Amino acid sequence: MTVESTSNVNEDEILLEVKNLKKHFPIKGGLMRRVVGEVKAVDGVNFFIKKGETLGLVGESGCGKSTTGRAILRLHEPTDGEIIFHDPKLGKVHIEELNAKDLKRVRPNMQIIFQDPFSSLDPRMTVGRIVAEPLVINNVVKGRALRDRVAELLTVVGLRPEHATRYPHAFSGGQRQRIGIARALALNPELVICDEPVSALDVSVQAQVLNLLEDLQEQFNLTYLFVAHDLSVVEHISDRVAVMYVGYLVEMADTEDLYYNPQHPYTEALLAAIPKPDPRNRHRPVRLPGDVPSPANPPTGCYFHPRCPYAQDVCVTERPPLREVVPNHWSACHFSEELNLKGVPRLNEIPVTTAPSAADANRLQVEGTEPPHSGSSNGEVTVSLQ
Amino acid sequence: MAVQAGSADDTRAVAKKDKQDAGQMSQRQLMFRRFKQSKLAVFGLIVLFLMYLMAAFSSFLAPYDYDAIDSSSSYKAPTKVVWAGGPAVCGEVQTLDEVNLEWKYANDCTKTYPIQFFNRSYPYKLFGLIPTNIHLFGVPQQPADANAVPTEGQARPAKLYLLGGDKEGRDVFSRMLQGSRVSLTVGLVGVIFATVLGSILGTASGYFGGAIDNVMQRVIELIGSIPTIPLWAALAAALPGNISVVRRYFFITLILSLIAWTGLARQVRGKVLSYRTADYTSAARAAGGSHMRVILTHMVPNAMSHIIVVAALAVPATILAETTLSFLGFGMQAPAVSWGTLLQDAQSIAVVTRYPWLLLPGVAVVLALVCYQFLGDGLRDAADPYG
């Protein structure tokens, strides 16, 4: 099921390629802790990231996004697949094959920012020691130079150098994330995996941290794999977005393409769950019905079929591969071509309607049993803003 | 840089400013601050400190040689201290009861003998190093009397047995001081051995998991399934009878720690298991840190306060274990004294009812245990105020 997803992209532009990546966790049971099953947390993921871009990786909790990120960094040993990193000095390296010594040489170029602002900072260390740790491990600088570098890093992320002597418990969630970002930047990485860096933060603080990440990307030429559990956060930071469902990518495209023209029913459902900022269109974001199936015991055929409003018989038996349905737009649905899925409305398509019919128009399709929606009907007036 | 250093995030920083001193305090400092708020724990710590101080200076504090047999003071009741321009003891007249052929003692307080401080008496080595014969207090014997058979009907200064005498006429107070050296340290040293062993094995077990963990867990379960007292007794009984006191002491601590480490290893394992999956561990690994480095800079320091707490809570059980073993005759053996061996004298009800002061070593045991418990509880609350 390997997809040559890099077909029409120039090799030189690519920083990271992930091919058929799998991570299965054994389920152990019984007195002798024998393996009685497997959690297929990541099960055949393919994507690539170009230098300097941000790839959003989106999916509900438990879809295997963090596991994907950690497997790329070998924080989890991948079960199968290839992770090809284009190291600026060492060239093309297969991360999954590296021995401990070579891995240590590559690691400074691939860093990670974590979701949990509490578990990501060792409570016994001062902020200075936390930020200095990568530098100390790699023996980059020492003594006064080390202190200066830590002060510089803290300034870069919007903290003050004197914060170095304090302990993490003295900081707010947003500040803690900044500390985590400073640590990730310490070794001047190429690739930063941002594992839901703002999910645990207040909405007001989220925007600040996102802005910081965007500024840093520009300043230091960073490439991001940006993980999020809903599509609202990644929209303005991502160049492209990959949507993940139960260990598998179901859709990948340029951000605009994916938002306006989703090709997979799961993406459509995720888009419907985004809170709408448009005041005329205000409604409660709709939670997706049903739960993410357990990766230990996934459904047959298309993993999304129990929740998919468009499911047909074939969906129960056959698993759709991720394929390029439109140029540069991959989707894993048998019916991508036939379905006319609803994305977010383009600004110039936002209907001006009275409140009741707006509510009507926003009825979540996933929940309904009606056949695929065919464009904007319902007597909405589409006004052009141009 | 276009980062807004202002707004919500930063106003919090300002709000935190007045708490800056707390922000610069390490978890250990915060723990100490919380510990100080617990009155009982501080009380326990102070009493224990005094007890260890007394154990360290036991020979200086003991007016008599703990092992000096004096048949004329057998089961001697605690000596009465009177005031005669200073603390003093009465004279003592010994008469022979011709019917029962028993020595009878009577106090003759017409003549008092002052208690002398920094009195010179039997020689000893302070801390086992400095030879001296100065004791904190004592009643000088008349030189001629020192070894002479007591003359009938003639008053002599009473021996200053603060807590009475035992069957052999030895000073219970001096013996308790001597015994505290073993009783207070066997438990502590045993727990220190156990802590080192338990920490290493628990950390390895929790951090690496897999087969190491599996084996460790089974071993711990196995040890845990054997009743402790019989196991201790069996191990102690296996010790050769003719080994020196120091050797015996060493082996007893080993035997005690052999069982105490399991609880510790379990606790440390549980903690390390949670630290191992913490993101800061991943961050250190992602930066290229080795497992050893992660263990030494993240696992051990984080587990340390927990280790200290668990160790403190394990000490009383170990002290009690030594006391029990010695009481049963498996632990320390004469000429060594510990509170356990002293309590052997109090095994019969008849003796205890007539000479209740022989139970005093038990009071010392209880005091030490209670203080350790207070200390351990206080440390636990300080380390984990919400747990």
Ligand SMILES: Nc1ncnc2c1ncn2[C@@H]1O[C@H](COP(=O)(O)OP(=O)(O)O)[C@@H](O)[C@H]1O
């Ligand atoms: N160390 C692990 N051992 C066993 N199962 C795991 C482990 N880590 C994650 N999983 C499982 O893998 C699945 C994906 O988890 P994760 O990658 O954290 O999802 P996400 O980040 O998308 O929320 C979940 O079902 C989770 O229970």
Ligand code: SF4
């Ligand atoms: S393959 Fe079938 S079940 Fe899966 S998303 Fe497409 S229509 Fe739905």
Ligand SMILES: [Mg+2]
């Ligand atoms: Mg996650």
